[in-house]
Amino acid sequence: MNIICFGNLGYLGTVLNKELESKSSDYVGFDTGFFRDCILKKETIKKQIIGDVRRVKNVDFTNFDTVIYLAALSNDPLGLKFTQATHEINFKSCLKISKLAKASGVKRFIFASSCSIYGKSGDKIIAESDKLNPLTNYAKSKIDTEKQLKEIASKNFTVTCLRFATACGFSNRIRLDIVLNNFVSSSILEKKIVLNSNGESFRPLIHVKDMVRAITWACKRDENNGGSFLSINVGSNDWNFKIIDLAKIVSKTLGNIPLKFGDDPVADPRSYKVDFNLFKELAPNFQPIEKIEDTIIEIFNELSSEKIKDKKNTFSKFSRLSFLNSLIKNKKIDNDLYWYNEKN
Numbered sequence: 001m002n003i004i005c006f007g008n009l010g011y012l013g014t015v016l017n018k019e020l021e022s023k024s025s026d027y028v029g030f031d032t033g034f035f036r037d038c039i040l041k042k043e044t045i046k047k048q049i050i051g052d053v054r055r056v057k058n059v060d061f062t063n064f065d066t067v068i069y070l071a072a073l074s075n076d077p078l079g080l081k082f083t084q085a086t087h088e089i090n091f092k093s094c095l096k097i098s099k100l101a102k103a104s105g106v107k108r109f110i111f112a113s114s115c116s117i118y119g120k121s122g123d124k125i126i127a128e129s130d131k132l133n134p135l136t137n138y139a140k141s142k143i144d145t146e147k148q149l150k151e152i153a154s155k156n157f158t159v160t161c162l163r164f165a166t167a168c169g170f171s172n173r174i175r176l177d178i179v180l181n182n183f184v185s186s187s188i189l190e191k192k193i194v195l196n197s198n199g200e201s202f203r204p205l206i207h208v209k210d211m212v213r214a215i216t217w218a219c220k221r222d223e224n225n226g227g228s229f230l231s232i233n234v235g236s237n238d239w240n241f242k243i244i245d246l247a248k249i250v251s252k253t254l255g256n257i258p259l260k261f262g263d264d265p266v267a268d269p270r271s272y273k274v275d276f277n278l279f280k281e282l283a284p285n286f287q288p289i290e291k292i293e294d295t296i297i298e299i300f301n302e303l304s305s306e307k308i309k310d311k312k313n314t315f316s317k318f319s320r321l322s323f324l325n326s327l328i329k330n331k332k333i334d335n336d337l338y339w340y341n342e343k344n
Helices: 011-023 076-081 083-103 137-152 179-189 208-220 243-253 277-282 292-305 311-317 320-329
Strands: 002-006 026-031 048-050 066-069 108-114 120-126 158-164 166-168 193-197 202-207 229-234 240-242 259-266 271-274
Touching (some): 011 026, 011 208, 066 083, 066 208, 076 083, 076 137, 076 320, 083 108, 108 208, 137 229, 158 208, 166 179, 166 208, 179 193, 179 243, 179 292, 179 311, 193 243, 202 208, 202 243, 202 271, 229 277, 243 259, 243 292, 311 320
Parallel strands (some): 002 026, 002 066, 026 048, 066 108, 108 158, 120 271, 158 229, 166 202
Antiparallel strands (some): 202 240
16 A cells, blocks of 8 residues: 555654554655654654645655545644634645545545544434534534545545544653543642543543554455445444543552542533444454553553653643644744744
């Protein structure tokens, strides 16, 4: 396979790079580089393009049979603050690149979607055919992209939209603004786990390594296994957690770390339990295999080995909104998230 991955220098892409570099005939990464220095241990990619997905230049798509689109402003606070950039990066640029890819003869297009499109499901376990209920700009951008990709999918252009559960687990470019990783890092930096909500909402989780397994499957999928267009929930039924229960598992696994609620905790409007049976049916050999306790210990050990001690600097570097704000403050990027002197 000859693969190009857009958004490969983030949390997921950093783990994916190693897998696909070793298994692809040719693997190229394309990334704007916002988070390239948010890394714990130095690593290199053999073929790396630094560029903005909003103005892709000098990419010959005829060299590739598979395109992976991970590029995104990848959480709800970013979508709220950078509304226009979220629309342009998450939606418009993905659609543009997908059309260029199809016109150039690319066979497969893989889009990183999200279970956040379900928003709030109550007690119902949500499957792919159920009603969508996006509550944020980030979630809306994922739905808009899926709808447009469905229109261009065809016999010779297989599109797979992977609706990932909430990511967790160790990556060399770890994120500490996602729930499980945040709990573990707080246990190191604050010696306690702090819940800023009432903990009653549900989230499905998936280890970043298992996300890579799903992408590997999508790189091989053809229309005989799910059709020319497929939107599919990716995760495990066993990993639907209530947030307070997840915090208790982290606490117990790490030796009964104290649990604390933040000031005036409120209910999180986002709460959804997800059905992953279709993924189990279509990708039986690519199912999640990581264990929750092992995931917690892995994060704890890796972060501890890096001797992270400074709470403010650590969270700023490995939390997306904080780090982008620091780039803006230091005049590295502008408020539209373009590198200075590179907008035109």
